Amino acid sequence: MHSSESTDLSSAQPTVAYDSILDLAPYQTGKPVEELTREYGVSDVVKLASNENPIGCSPAVTLAITEQLGQLSRYPDGNGYYLKQGIAEFTGIKLDGITLGNGSNDLLDILARTFVGTDDAIVYSQYAFVVYSMLAKMQGATGIEVPAQRFGHDLDAMRQAVEDNANTKIVFIANPNNPTGTQLERAELRQFVASLPSSVLVVLDEAYTEYSPESNNRALLDEFDNVVIVRTFSKAYGLAGLRIGYALSSAPIAGLLNRVRQPFNVSRIGLAAAAAALADQDFIETVCQTNREQMQWLEKQFDTLGLGFIKSHANFIMVEIDDEDTAAINQALLEQGVIVRPLVGYGLPDWLRITVGVAEENMRLIDTLRSILTDD
Numbered sequence: 051m052h053s054s055e056s057t058d059l060s061s062a063q064p065t066v067a068y069d070s071i072l073d074l075a076p077y078q079t080g081k082p083v084e085e086l087t088r089e090y091g092v093s094d095v096v097k098l099a100s101n102e103n104p105i106g107c108s109p110a111v112t113l114a115i116t117e118q119l120g121q122l123s124r125y126p127d128g129n130g131y132y133l134k135q136g137i138a139e140f141t142g143i144k145l146d147g148i149t150l151g152n153g154s155n156d157l158l159d160i161l162a163r164t165f166v167g168t169d170d171a172i173v174y175s176q177y178a179f180v181v182y183s184m185l186a187k188m189q190g191a192t193g194i195e196v197p198a199q200r201f202g203h204d205l206d207a208m209r210q211a212v213e214d215n216a217n218t219k220i221v222f223i224a225n226p227n228n229p230t231g232t233q234l235e236r237a238e239l240r241q242f243v244a245s246l247p248s249s250v251l252v253v254l255d256e257a258y259t260e261y262s263p264e265s266n267n268r269a270l271l272d273e274f275d276n277v278v279i280v281r282t283f284s285k286a287y288g289l290a291g292l293r294i295g296y297a298l299s300s301a302p303i304a305g306l307l308n309r310v311r312q313p314f315n316v317s318r319i320g321l322a323a324a325a326a327a328l329a330d331q332d333f334i335e336t337v338c339q340t341n342r343e344q345m346q347w348l349e350k351q352f353d354t355l356g357l358g359f360i361k362s363h364a365n366f367i368m369v370e371i372d373d374e375d376t377a378a379i380n381q382a383l384l385e386q387g388v389i390v391r392p393l394v395g396y397g398l399p400d401w402l403r404i405t406v407g408v409a410e411e412n413m414r415l416i417d418t419l420r421s422i423l424t425d426d
């Protein structure tokens with residue numbers, strides 16, 4: 051028999067995490083459809099909570115995935131050569147300036163792990179994508195949140211924040227921004243980048259750029275070595291479930307990111323699907339056209355319902371539930387099978403973020419919302 055001293059670990063202290071990790075709230079994902087069905091017994095659920103593509107993905111993706119099914123026992127190409135070749139052709143960035151990620155979130159994480167230590171700072175805007183502040187905490191670094199201007203990035207104030215904090219390593223900018231949908235003017239953004247020390251990395255998160263060509267700032271990469279652009283196949287390309295994204299940068303920066311990323315961080319199926327999706331730009335045009343039409347329709351409905359909203363350049367829209375109890379309205383929507391995103395965690399308790407769905411989904415949302423708002 052073993053002695054109790056050698057096997058009883060009950061008195062052992064758990065390893066204590068860094069203070070900044072203890073302080074970290076987990077990322078809130080949109081409620082999964084299955085969970086809503088389980089909780090409220092509603093079957094025809096409409097999910098407008100995670101900015102996914104309601105149309106799906108290009109039909110070419112199915113064939114590309116099928117072709118990989120016999121190869122699943124083999125690791126993927128760790129360098130993602132064919133996908134990078136497609137991205138190179140599409141963006142005009144050479145292969146050695148492309149890094150692939152398990153979703154663009156993976157790339158944001160790799161960037162922080164590569165460049166940010168405990169003595170450093172990360173600058174981002176109030177109401178910007180929540181992951182930036184989480185990354186600062188994960189790295190034990192200082193997160194500097196700059197107050198927003200009209201719900202968007204205040205670039206003058208962000209420049210000042212960099213000036214005031216000489217230890218700033220990364221400035222994260224989401225353009226268009228999630229959750230507010232705001233967009234920066236190209237000239238203003240260029241001026242901002244030009245005004246920063248070249249030792250500060252400007253990470254432009256273009257997760258929604260397909261929906262708004264004005265937000266494509268690829269040209270900055272020709273001019274500035276301290277710019278990184280991060281994009282995803284999760285939104286317009288409709289591959290959120292596969293987890294794949296890419297970063298464009300100078301070759302030296304990509305070289306560093308490639309040292310930090312996990313080997314085989316993108317799956318064989320993900321690589322093949324993304325290459326096929328990228329090649330089908332007609333599909334992206336259809337997606338964007340539908341999004342534009344449906345966004346206009348939703349804006350009209352919100353006007354009719356007397357609800358304020360922020361003009362959005364992406365595939366979602368932030369709506370103000372005027373001095374009503376927003377949490378109760380969100381709850382009533384859930385109980386009737388409509389999932390949207392409350393923004394309490396962003397410090398926007400009176401707002402809901404709604405992903406633009408297809409026509410039937412949007413009609414269902416508006417009908418449900420109208421009935422809740424008029425049913426006092």
Ligand SMILES: Cc1ncc(COP(=O)(O)O)c(C=O)c1O
Binds near residue numbers: 227293
């Ligand atoms: C601005 C922004 N960046 C990055 C992401 C991460 O997306 P993914 O990891 O699916 O590429 C999201 C997802 O919602 C986002 O809104």
